[in-house]
Amino acid sequence: MILAIDVGNTNITCGVYKEKELLTTFRMTTKQARTSDEYGMNIMELLKINNVRKEDLEGTIIASVVPNVMHSLTGAVTRYLGTPPIIVGPGVKTGIKIITENPREIGSDRIVDAVAAYETYGGPVLVIDFGTATTYDLVTADGCFAAGITAPGIRISAKALWExxxxxxxxxxxxxxxxxxxxxxxxxxxxxxxxxIGQTEYIVGQVKKESGYENLKVVATGGLGRLISEEAESIGIYNSTLTMDGLRIIYEKNRK
Structure with a gap:
């Protein structure tokens, strides 16, 4: 078994895989500051509640867009689970090539989603993640991360309205x-x-027009992705576990 951890701006989502099967998921809030011991105790308790034994975990992989939690979280995983985690970033094998102007600017969460979509559905593929931000990432037919669009997420827009x-x-x-x-x-x-929905339809249409990929697959994920994917004709697939699957795939590519 492996533990996959996705550190987002709102939540830290954890998933436990047995080979390719996602056995369980659980979450912690990102915004609450924690020490390594607090992360460790939370993770151990949540694993126990989900009937996962520490001894059955062979390793852990983490993707994070929140740098200031990484020292404590990495320390917690190393100390409480007994193995240093793989951190998605430069030097980690992903199977896709980033050809944007500054590859280091691409968030690890977007890379993980791109890997999962390309490995699962093939290219060319556009990955839409309806998270805190709504992101659109284009992976070419030969597996290159070619472009990305970033827009305010639905919750950010809603919060701006009422605040x-x-x-x-x-x-x-x-x-x-x-x-x-x-x-x-x-x-x-x-x-x-x-x-x-309107934003999604327009952006997908423009991506197809400017890339020349009329046969572009469009895959959505993220908390509100199901709501939008049910209404947007341009979205062909909704996959709620895309990020977790991407972490598993990258772990397997980097397994020693």
């Missing part, structure tokens, strides 16, 4: 019955959800 506008309330992000809203809450929901 920066005095009379607008905090609302649940869901598709309203109609875009022709007649009161405040459904009006906000319509703008957030249909706005994201």
């Amino acid at each position: 920066d506008t005095a009379k607008l309330p905090e609302v649940e992000i869901k598709k309203p019955k109609s875009i022709l809203a007649q009161e405040t809450i459904s009006s906000m929901q319509a703008g957030l959800v249909y706005g994201q």
